Amino acid sequence: MVNELNDSSLNGWETVIGLEVHAELATKTKMFSSALNSFGGAPNSNTDPVSLGLPGSLPVLNEKAVELAIRVGLALNCQVQKSVFARKNYFYPDMPKAYQISQFDLPINKDGWLELPDGRRIGIERAHLEEDTGKITHIGGGGRIHEASYSLIDYNRSGVPLIEIVGAPDLRSSEDAKEYVSELRAILVTIGASDGKMEEGSLRVDCNVSVRKEEDEEFGTRCEIKNINSLRSLGKAIEYEARRQVELIESGQNVEQQTRHWDEAEGRTHKLRSKEEAFDYRYFPEPDLVPVEPSTEWINEIADSLPPLPRERRHELAKAVGVGPTETSLVVQRNLDGFAVEAISLKADPSRVLVHLENNLADGIGELTAKSFALLTLMEVDGELTATQAKTVLADLVKSGGNPKEIAANHGFESMDNSEIEEIVDRIIEENLDDWNAYVDGDEVEKKKKSGFFVGLVMKETKGQADGKIVNQILSAKSAN
Amino acid sequence: MVERISREEVAHVARLAQLSLSEEELDSFTLQLSAVLDHAADLEALNVDDVEPSSHPIPLKNVLRPDEPTENFDIEEVFQMAPEIEENQFRVPPILGESQ
């Protein structure tokens, strides 16, 4: 139905996105019982009467799950409040009690915000506690639900504590959505609330998408998309869904409020059910649990124990480097900002620090210490090492540590003095006079082309020890004479 | 007696509760449920606008459990009582339709 559409078809239309993110909380035991909360293990080995929903079993709330939920709430600038658990009733074989214990009208956290690296604040409507379901494996029919001959259920995941973070419809593009999830994941990992692994399902994203004319104030009818398993598919699903809705409207049809399923293989969404078919969950207060009303002391204690959040860290590093916070987000995402700040405090060159951390240290710092890193950047700035050489030395430092001066010496990276380079440049000009003339007389483009040619030859001659910048300076000085 | 719940509503509610009713059962349950709801209609006259609802008889709060594994539970006893087990999992007929 939606074919070969490209972004230009969204001209004049705005996509409005709100995300619901479920994150498994990093507790030792389950939300309502002492069975282990752990990934893997033999099927149904991490269960007990509560997580299997056996008759007579009763839930007792895990204190750590509440603490982690409060950590999330505080990190998302929410109001932490008295909360009540409710039963969400529906039949599905992965849900052993046929109701999910969740929070409904009184969530533990409400009204917060999250700041994207570019400084925009995205509203958080609520972040509430609920329990996870079991896992179903479909047997036969290639594992697809509709063709399976039977299914197997493992309740190891049943009762694992989840926090559901409901974002406001403040996002406007697939890029926004991806940034939001990345930021949220970074926050959850930083505060120790969740491991944030999307591929293992410990972070799951449902996505509400609607479109409207850019000048409209009112939101369009939204569709909820489920089964998004990676950041990449989040982006693709949003783009697909937005185009589908625009095409519907432009062809004179209405968007129907639906829940839709993202099909990764086909790269499209499918209708699961319409609003009319929505479930009647019959929420009511969970009588087996009592309200949770965290004391101000407890909330303050948790607030004091929070580590610096990604946002604060972006700002801190930006200040140290002397750039805007947007430019430090990649380093913070890689969790290397602490290292950067330390190196800078040891007199490292801030801008070289940022360049290396972004470009050359994506796989981590290994054996590199802040001190040797600082020294390396100083060698670069002082002209002792070229950028290429610095990269080589850095790789060695990451691999096995050591002193950058010694490593540079071992590589023979002794910087040549300028008169030595000048001699080589003169010889090469002699050997390539036509090219030299073309360089001297050429326009900007030609000059650039030929300078590359000469620098390349000099590099070849000096086995990379010459500094390209110096070679260029010599070339331009000579052409001016 | 006023019909407090229609036959269609009873059928709908039975579906929500995963129960299947015969035509005769639908008739009798409609009558019986109507009678109970008719009795409960005495609540209609009661003005409780300013009253807080109570979901628990005893006002407890913050009942929490330390995050420690304590019980050794033997799943084998559960498997023995289960309708169908395959490879340590609960086996069920094909599931049509997605979760919520």
Place this chain on the structure above:
Amino acid sequence: MRAVEIAKQVSSGEISARSVLEQHFETINNLETQVNAFNIVTIEEALKEADEIDSKIASGEKLGPLAGVPIAVKDNICTRGLETTCSSKILEGWKPPYNATVIDKLKQADAILIGKTNCDEFAMGSSTENSAFGPTRNPHNLELVPGGSSGGSAAAVAAGFSPLALGSDTGGSIRQPAALCGVVGVKPTYGRVSRYGLVAFASSLDQIGPFANTVSDAALSLEIISGYDPRDSTSISEDSPDILGVLNEGIEGMRIGVIEELSGKGLDGISTDVLSRVEEATKVFSKAGAIVESASVPASTYGLSAYYVIAPAEASSNLARYDGIRFGPRTEAATTAETMTATRTKGFGDEVKRRIMLGTYALSAGYYDAYYGKSQKVRTLIMNDFAEAYEKFDILISPTAPTTAFPLGEKTTDPMQMYLQDVCTIPSNLAGHPAMSVPFGLGSDGMPIGVQILAPAMAEQNMFRAARVLELESGE
């Protein structure tokens, strides 16, 4: 023999636990086929436990306060490795992998479990006729019902099958059958006794309690099963009350209110026999030095309506897990959804289906506020009215059941008539307060009548002191 006596004599070695058991099993053998109080009698296991107790006594070990005392337990309380069916086909053959907390406590006290008693399916009913395994009959007259839902437990004690029994009380399911069978039945304060392992009917109302022939036996067993349980979030963190220690303190100066809304003036359908016994009780209390006056709990008249919304609502959710996937018999069908429906349709009896549907309806979109929401507010009103009454009174009294035991089959076709049996007992469940039924004389039909004594939360001691005064008057 009374439980208190059995424990004393077994502990001192005067009698053997085995002989006590054999005596009770003989009574069971003689009458059980007619009464049908049990779903299962655990003769072999019980005798084994009795022998263990006897050998411990012989070797000089000190035993628990219920040493060698037989106890029958309602079949909705989980017993590890022993069938726990709730008298429902949907749990037929199910053996829980764990014990309810009360079972562990009884074992620690060296009581001996002799069987699981019959009840209305999932404790829903007032006559024990809604059992998938046939009705229990009243030992005093086999044509009549024992009351319900814990009819098997009440009948077991009344018939001399067991000196003690446990039941569960959600809207009167201990007190009403106790009244109809002429035994003592106690619903403790909500949260006093752990619900862990009690198969839930309506979680905010359910409470386990004892049946006994005497007030002191009931007190002793309540002391044993009470106490904080970290596995039940609604458990009250207080130690067991010392009831036996205050039992004979009398009621001199105690302020006792007769709930007018539940004693005939405000309520039709209470028989004159029952009313006259409540009247008689007030005289006994006055004679014993209490100050007896009329009391008002106005909102209690709405209790029945609120209850028959709240209890089914919670039940509809609690009973959703019976889907034939993880436990219990399964009725196989082509898909999982059809299997669930077939299993539930075949496994549940009519009364359970009615209440599941009633509760589902009360919670469903568009009706929640009118039914469930409103009933919860009425619950608040009832609590407030009780609180006000208890400013003036230490305890309250009323009839337990509106009538004496009625014939089997009389109310089975008219659910509403059956529900009216609980009209006097329901308010205590909604408020979470303790209440008990004490046998106090007979009706003109020769059947037992019970007087209900109600107390504020955690005030079981006063309730039992008053019960003991009535009991003394009856000649115990």
